[in-house]
Structure formats: C-alpha cells, structure tokens
Amino acid sequence: MRTLFGQFARFGVVGAVGFLVNLGVFNLLLFTVFDPKRVAYGELYANVIATLVAIVVNWIGNRHWTFRAHRGRQLLREGVEFGLVSLGGLLIGLACLWISHRVLGFESKLADNIANNVVGLGLGTIFRFTFYRLWVFSPRRGDPAPAVFPPVGADDPDPAPATGEPAA
Template identity: 30%
Template sequence: MNPLDLLDRLVGLIARLGFSESFIRFGIVGTLGFVWDAGTVYLLRPFVSLYIAGTCSFIVAATINWIINRLWTFRHVEHAAAHVQWAKFIAANAIGFVFNRGTFFLLVAFSPLVVKHPVIGIAAGSAAGLVFNYLLSKRFVFG
C-alpha cells in the first residue's frame, strides 16, 4: 500500500467524526503549507525583514498548497488550465491572506516573543486563514 492510500484511509477515519473529506485533506495540505511557510520565513529572515519574509513565504506556501490541493484534495474535480486556476487560488486566498498575514504582522508588531520565534505568529496566522481559504477555494477555485 502506498503512502497516499494510507493517508486516504486516515482521512476516511477522521471523516467519520463529521468533517468532510475535502476539508480534512485541505487541512492536511495546510499543515504542510505551514512547513513551507515557516521554512521560507526562516530561510529569508537573515536577509530581509520579517514582513517581507512573511509575504514571500505566503506566496511560496500558497503555490505549493495549490499544487497539492489540485492533485490530491480536489483530484476528482475537473480543473481549469493550471495558470488560470493558480491565479484564482491566489486571488481567492487573498481574503485568507488578510486574516493569515494580518495576524502574523500584528503579532510581529506587538509581541517580542513572536519576533524572537516567528513560528508562533505563522501558526496563529495559518489557523486564522484556514476556514476562509477552504471555503473560497472549494467554491471558486476547485468547485
């Protein structure tokens, strides 16, 4: 059994709790996006401000998340051309960006702890944007 089959089985088990399978997959992809997001911030942090690093990392994470959501989360949906769908995904997630990066930027501005450990702000921002990103992605990008 390949890893995706195991992951799909896990999604099926969690779905029994009442969550939709696409939301669970979107959340798993979002968790991976958190890794890309945090990794990019820490990679860029020595060279640019946290605000620039946070903006760049959002674009990196959103692009990787779009690819995985296209190939796995919404794999049974007929897709638009890749460049069109990517642009829609970025546009739809702009609202999530406001909540995600807004939370991150506020915490950077007001919390010395977050400045020292940006991963805290990244996690808080990711949680703030998750629901908005899912609903808009499901309806306007992959729906």
C-alpha cells in the same frame, strides 16, 4: 458529509506540507536576510516570500489531490482564482503579524511565529478552505478535468445519439 470530511482531511495534509514549507522559509529568512533588527519590516517581507512559496506547493497538492475530482480544465482561471484566495489568506496572516509586532509590541521571533504560524494560519486556513471548496474547485462550476480512466463503455465505437434515438 463523508466527502466533506475526506476533502478536509486531504486539505489538512496538503496544508501541513505547505505549513512546513512556510515555516522553514519564514524562519530561514527571518534569521538571515530579513532579520527585523537589520531590515525594517523584515518579518513582513519574510512572511510574504514564505507564503508565496507555500501557495505554489499548496496549489499543486490541492489541485492534484484534495480537489482532483472538481478541478477545471481552465488551468489559468483556476490558478488565478486559487492565487486570489491564497492572497486573501496571506493578508489575514500579515494583519495578525502586523498587529502583534507593530500594535501590541510583541517583537520577539517567537511572538512573530505565533502571530504568523498559529493565529494567522488558523484564521487563513478557515478562509482558504471555504473559498477553495465553494469557488475555485466548486463541483457546481462544471467543466471538470477529463477522467484519468474513462468510464465503462466509453470506448464504444458507435454510441447512441444524444437525441435518445437508438443507434442504427
């Protein structure tokens, strides 16, 4: 339970950094090039770009800090899996934003921020943490990354054979 709490706390810190990146990029785009008054579906485009930038920031933070003990050596596979889970979180956020803006008619920038950065982010966070922990960085996946510091005795030049027989 202590490990889970520690992971969730680190995930929260990484997520907070990703949130600030997402919030900054989203609002920069929303108030400039993707203003919904000038660009149809501008709020959705701004969300996609901001989320993709935040995904990269979050992957680096989660890989090297939150789940460092369980990250795999297969960087490409892990990156693809992380991307798939992150896209699932993106779709949750997009759905919240789309429903708020297009279905419920809340068209202010404040409403877009609440739909995207409160409701969508909250639901997406639960989804992402669950799948990062159980799938992408699962301790049961095997193939962990090499330790930064080798275990005690790892520099022994003549280790005992794996058969259990004493070394000669």
